[in-house]
Amino acid sequence: MDPELKREIMIDNYSNPFHKETKDEKDYIKENGNNVSCIDDINLYIKIDGDIIVDAYFDGDACAISTSSTSIMLKNIIGKNITEVKNYITNFQNMVYEKDYDKNVLGKALVYDEIYKQESRKTCATLPYTALSKIIDKK
Amino acid sequence: MNREDFPMFKQDIIYLDNGATTFKPTSVIDKMVDYYSNYSANAHRGDYSISYKVDVEYEDARRKVARFINADLDEVVFTSGATEAINVIADGFFDNIIEPGDEIIISKSEHASNVLPWFRLANKKGARIIYAPLDTHLHITLEGIKSVITPKTKIISLAEITNVVGDLRPIKEICELAHANDIFVVVDGAQSVPHKITDVKTSDVDFLVFSGHKMCGPTGVGVLYGKKELLEAVNPLILGGGMNESFDSEQEIFLKDIPQRLEAGTPNIAGVLGIGAAIDYLEKIGMDNITVYEQKLKAYLVERLMQLEHITIINEESGSGIVAFNVEDIFSQDVAYYLNKYNVCVRAGNHCAKILKSITGVKNTVRVSLYFYNTYEEIDSLIELLTDKDKIIKEMI
Numbered sequence: 001m002d003p004e005l006k007r008e009i010m011i012d013n014y015s016n017p018f019h020k021e022t023k024d025e026k027d028y029i030k031e032n033g034n035n036v037s038c039i040d041d042i043n044l045y046i047k048i049d050g051d052i053i054v055d056a057y058f059d060g061d062a063c064a065i066s067t068s069s070t071s072i073m074l075k076n077i078i079g080k081n082i083t084e085v086k087n088y089i090t091n092f093q094n095m096v097y098e099k100d101y102d103k104n105v106l107g108k109a110l111v112y113d114e115i116y117k118q119e120s121r122k123t124c125a126t127l128p129y130t131a132l133s134k135i136i137d138k139k
Numbered sequence: 140m141n142r143e144d145f146p147m148f149k150q151d152i153i154y155l156d157n158g159a160t161t162f163k164p165t166s167v168i169d170k171m172v173d174y175y176s177n178y179s180a181n182a183h184r185g186d187y188s189i190s191y192k193v194d195v196e197y198e199d200a201r202r203k204v205a206r207f208i209n210a211d212l213d214e215v216v217f218t219s220g221a222t223e224a225i226n227v228i229a230d231g232f233f234d235n236i237i238e239p240g241d242e243i244i245i246s247k248s249e250h251a252s253n254v255l256p257w258f259r260l261a262n263k264k265g266a267r268i269i270y271a272p273l274d275t276h277l278h279i280t281l282e283g284i285k286s287v288i289t290p291k292t293k294i295i296s297l298a299e300i301t302n303v304v305g306d307l308r309p310i311k312e313i314c315e316l317a318h319a320n321d322i323f324v325v326v327d328g329a330q331s332v333p334h335k336i337t338d339v340k341t342s343d344v345d346f347l348v349f350s351g352h353k354m355c356g357p358t359g360v361g362v363l364y365g366k367k368e369l370l371e372a373v374n375p376l377i378l379g380g381g382m383n384e385s386f387d388s389e390q391e392i393f394l395k396d397i398p399q400r401l402e403a404g405t406p407n408i409a410g411v412l413g414i415g416a417a418i419d420y421l422e423k424i425g426m427d428n429i430t431v432y433e434q435k436l437k438a439y440l441v442e443r444l445m446q447l448e449h450i451t452i453i454n455e456e457s458g459s460g461i462v463a464f465n466v467e468d469i470f471s472q473d474v475a476y477y478l479n480k481y482n483v484c485v486r487a488g489n490h491c492a493k494i495l496k497s498i499t500g501v502k503n504t505v506r507v508s509l510y511f512y513n514t515y516e517e518i519d520s521l522i523e524l525l526t527d528k529d530k531i532i533k534e535m536i
Contacts, residue, residue: 010536039472039488039503061502063472064536121476 006111013068018075019057020067028055029138033066033131035123040066044131048139051081058128065115065124072108073128086136089129096122140432141424142512153483153517158302158330158461158508160352163417167355170416171409182408183381183399193408200415201398207418208347209338210364216398217411220361221329222252224348225296227363227401228325229256231373232346233294236323239265242291246271246279248301248495253327257296271297276456277495278306284313288320295324299331303495303506304454305461307331314343323369329353333510334433334459336426339364351410356417360410363401370397379403429511433460436509436518443522450525453501460509466531471503473535474525480534481524 028045042060046053056074073092077085084105092109094101098116112125142148144164154162180190182197204215218224237243243257247270261268269292272283279297295317299310310326317324325346328337332347333354339347346369350361365373375382375394382403384393394400421429437460444450449467466474475487486506489496496502507521525531 007533007536011532061470063470063476067470 001110001113003114006114009072009108009111010064010068013071014064017058017067017071020059020071021057022059023057025057028057029135031131031135033060033070033127035066035127038063038120038124040124040127042066042070042128042131044070044128044135046132046135048082051083053077053080053082053085062127063124065112065121066127069109069112069125070128072111073132076107076109077132082136082139085132089133089136092129093126096126140511142514144420145512148512151482153481153520155507155509155513155517155521156484156486157353157510157513158506159486160358161333161355161510162512163357163413164355164420166420167357167413167416171357171413174409174412181405196412196415197406197408200411200418203415203418204362207337207422208332208362208364209340211367213396213398214339214364214367214370216363216365216370216401217406217414218348218361218363219359219407220350220352221327221348222350222361224346224361224363225252225325225327226256227376228346228348228365228373229260231376231401232365232369233260233323234263235372235374237261237264237266237293240291241266241293242269242289243267244269244271244284244287244292244295244297246273246297246301248273248277248279248304248306249296249298250302250327250329252329253296253298253325257294266293267291271295273304276306277304277454278456279308281309281312281316285316288316288322292320292322295322296327297325298327298329300334300459300461302330302461302508303463303489303504305330305457305459305463305508306454307335307458310344311342314345318343330459330461333421334426335430345369351414351417354414354417355420357407357410357413360407360414362414367397370401373397373401375401375403377403381405424511432511433509434458436460436513436515437462439515440507440509440518440521443518444525447522447525449528453504462507462509463504464507465501465504466525466528469528469531469535471505474505474531477531477535478521478524481520483521483524 028047031044034041040062042058042062044058047055058070088105091101091105115125145162147162178189178192180193182193185191185194201215205212269287271287297308300307314324323345326344328347328349332349347364352358382400384395386392441455450464452464454463471487475485488503
């Protein structure tokens with residue numbers, strides 16, 4: 001992907017994040033995501049019906065990479081079943097940590113395919129995925 | 140000024156995070172290397188020449204610290220830093236003094252190190268934490284302190300200069316007021332001792348803590364100053380070698396006098412020698428010169444930042460070299476990442492003052508904290524990088 005396009009997608013998801021809202025909804029599982037080495041601090045709220053993630057939103061304060069990554073992740077997981085989401089998380093983390101991964105399941109999250117070049121920002125990109133994993137593991 | 144004394148400046152770097160730690164001059168580094176290379180023995184074991192030299196150098200560093208803050212020699216205890224020092228007095232001194240219902244005055248702009256030890260003490264003893272009010276500039280005032288003192292107040296613990304707002308508190312006047320009401324005053328000097336003349340006799344503080352690494356010294360060493368009669372009453376939290384006079388199998392222990400009583404175990408010898416060398420270095424420049432220069436530089440920084448419409452400064456009125464600001468619509472850490480691409484080091488975040496946001500409504504900021512080796516040219520470079528908001532947004536990722 002063209003670097004300029006990647007940047008635009010990230011900035012767009014940072015400036016107008018998907019489902020970033022403050023509300024107090026029942027039936028959502030909450031998980032906090034924060035990094036020891038920085039000040040990113042988001043809360044992820046996931047609603048699971050049976051085997052399907054039927055809705056998700058987030059709130060909090062985080063950098064452009066974390067915020068955009070959360071926004072893109074939420075767009076990618078709503079409507080998917082747990083198995084698909086687990087596979088998606090694994091492939092995203094493999095991409096960031098320079099292992100083999102399946103491009104076909106990542107969609108727009110592919111904009112972070114070169115984030116490994118910025119060591120300190122890997123944890124920004126994976127922050128929402130770590131929180132999502134904790135929620136999935138609880139199921 | 141004096142940039143040639145610092146090996147770190149061989150790198151192409153603009154370092155504006157001196158509130159976190161400072162660079163070390165060659166003289167400090169050399170002093171520590173000299174110890175490890177040429178007389179690397181333990182302290183207080185003066186049976187042979189190199190160990191005797193350690194004792195002489197170690198106590199000489201204590202003498203330098205005492206002179207630097209105008210204390211007596213036995214009022215200076217070496218610790219691992221300001222944080223440990225506050226914990227030592229909270230748990231080792233005030234634990235015996237605080238009773239249920241007593242009040243401890245701090246402020247919401249204090250660093251975690253001057254908050255959490257008091258929280259623990261208050262929780263343990265059933266005492267109350269009282270927050271001194273901050274004025275519209277987020278400053279502590281004498282009147283504000285007066286307004287929260289009650290017959291139950293036992294401790295006032297404040298930074299002389301806070302690490303985010305950077306206001307210089309009227310410590311001498313606060314001590315007068317406190318002592319007239321039988322209240323102890325603890326001062327966190329981590330952000331003030333490196334930048335201005337400190338005189339514990341004039342201010343009459345009961346306890347003062349500070350760290351070596353924020354004043355051109357090494358990490359892992361700091362100072363607890365206490366008035367002698369108060370230090371005498373500090374219960375040593377750590378027991379072991381170096382702090383006891385004798386003990387026997389009947390478990391009878393005789394402790395050394397202060398300050399050694401509060402320095403159990405082999406101390407950070409190189410660190411202590413390093414802080415002594417740092418004081419020599421700072422005194423050569425002159426603390427007054429450092430204060431004056433930093434204030435001029437800070438005024439210039441504020442003036443330039445205020446010309447940028449997309450920047451909001453939260454503490455333009457502060458009397459120190461600390462400036463906290465935000466760039467409109469941009470997360471502080473993204474500003475820091477962007478500046479880092481140009482080798483400019485600033486801090487982003489809450490700067491360990493996590494309850495300040497309840498007053499300011501601002502959770503995170505970009506913080507520039509200056510020292511005497513920063514230059515007007517560096518400020519110009521920073522301003523140039525911050526001038527174009529679109530450039531920041533474009534390059535922050």
